[in-house]
Amino acid sequence: MDRKALVNQIRSKKSFLCIGLDTDLNKIPKHLLELNDPVFEFNKRIIDATKEFCVSYKINTAFYESRGVKGWESLVKTWKYLPKDCFSIADAKRGDIGNTSEMYASAFFNEASSQMSFDSITVAPYMGEDSVKPFLKFDGKWVILLALTSNEGSKDFQNLKVGSDMLFEKVVCKANEWASDEQLMFVVGATRGEAFLNIRKQAPTNFLLVPGVGAQGGSLEDVCKYGMIRDCGLLVNSSRAIIYASSGLDFAEAAAAEAQKVQKQMENVLQAIF
Numbered sequence: 226m227d228r229k230a231l232v233n234q235i236r237s238k239k240s241f242l243c244i245g246l247d248t249d250l251n252k253i254p255k256h257l258l259e260l261n262d263p264v265f266e267f268n269k270r271i272i273d274a275t276k277e278f279c280v281s282y283k284i285n286t287a288f289y290e291s292r293g294v295k296g297w298e299s300l301v302k303t304w305k306y307l308p309k310d311c312f313s314i315a316d317a318k319r320g321d322i323g324n325t326s327e328m329y330a331s332a333f334f335n336e337a338s339s340q341m342s343f344d345s346i347t348v349a350p351y352m353g354e355d356s357v358k359p360f361l362k363f364d365g366k367w368v369i370l371l372a373l374t375s376n377e378g379s380k381d382f383q384n385l386k387v388g389s390d391m392l393f394e395k396v397v398c399k400a401n402e403w404a405s406d407e408q409l410m411f412v413v414g415a416t417r418g419e420a421f422l423n424i425r426k427q428a429p430t431n432f433l434l435v436p437g438v439g440a441q442g443g444s445l446e447d448v449c450k451y452g453m454i455r456d457c458g459l460l461v462n463s464s465r466a467i468i469y470a471s472s473g474l475d476f477a478e479a480a481a482a483e484a485q486k487v488q489k490q491m492e493n494v495l496q497a498i499f
């Protein structure tokens with residue numbers, strides 16, 4: 226999906242919500258466990274109930290890989306079920322020497338080889354240019370590079386001063402030399418509200434994937450205040466707060482209500498630009 230199509234979705238759905246399918250067998254409603262593929266059944270119902278309120282789904286592959294072959298089957302089935310008008314994110318946080326990154330890129334972008342072709346993948350920048358470039362060779366696909374993450378440990382490396390800048394600022398600045406804002410996004414945690422001003426100095430036009438609202442307590446208001454640009458430029462992710470809104474029979478309805486609540490807040494903010 227190209228930037229224009231993504232922005233059109235945001236404009237027409239009045240939402241820049243990305244729902245995270247961090248689907249955990251231990252957290253899904255017990256009545257689903259009797260079904261053949263409980264993770265897929267859960268995802269399917271969550272997607273059906275929430276797709277009108279969001280523009281993107283992020284599949285955190287750890288939750289699937291942890292279950293071996295069965296988990297990978299749930300992953301492929303879920304990718305196939307994602308609505309085609311929603312921007313799909315393989316949250317795999319990959320990156321390795323060039324020939325290995327090529328294989329990772331093929332795993333998530335090359336449908337002929339892996340049966341999946343996500344719109345984007347999250348990539349760790351630590352190994353530098355040749356570890357990121359193989360993902361950028363796929364036309365129309367996006368790299369979402371970790372910049373300033375939402376967790377406590379982000380300060381261990383990302384906030385280190387390198388010359389006059391922080392390391393995460395260097396990452397953003399350098400990576401913008403490798404690809405355009407039609408193919409490169411950055412992850413910036415919602416728990417880092419004040420840092421959006423800095424990020425926007427280095428990445429004035431890139432879309433940002435912003436996890437950390439909901440369960441991690443980040444402020445949607447601050448994210449929008451400091452991070453929103455002319456064509457929105459934001460995808461705000463929420464996983465647990467939406468998909469586990471209820472653990473009962475009403476789990477899909479509860480997820481929809483939660484997603485709608487966030488979408489309404491987004492609609493208000495979007496009025497300023499669309």
Ligand SMILES: O=C(O)c1cc(=O)[nH]c(=O)n1[C@@H]1O[C@H](COP(=O)(O)O)[C@@H](O)[C@H]1O
Nearest residue numbers: 285374375412414436439440441463464465
């Ligand atoms: O890249 C990510 O998606 C990510 C980066 C980050 O800095 N923080 C972060 O929480 N995430 C992911 O975003 C999701 C957040 O989930 P919730 O806290 O349940 O909304 C998880 O899938 C995390 O792996």
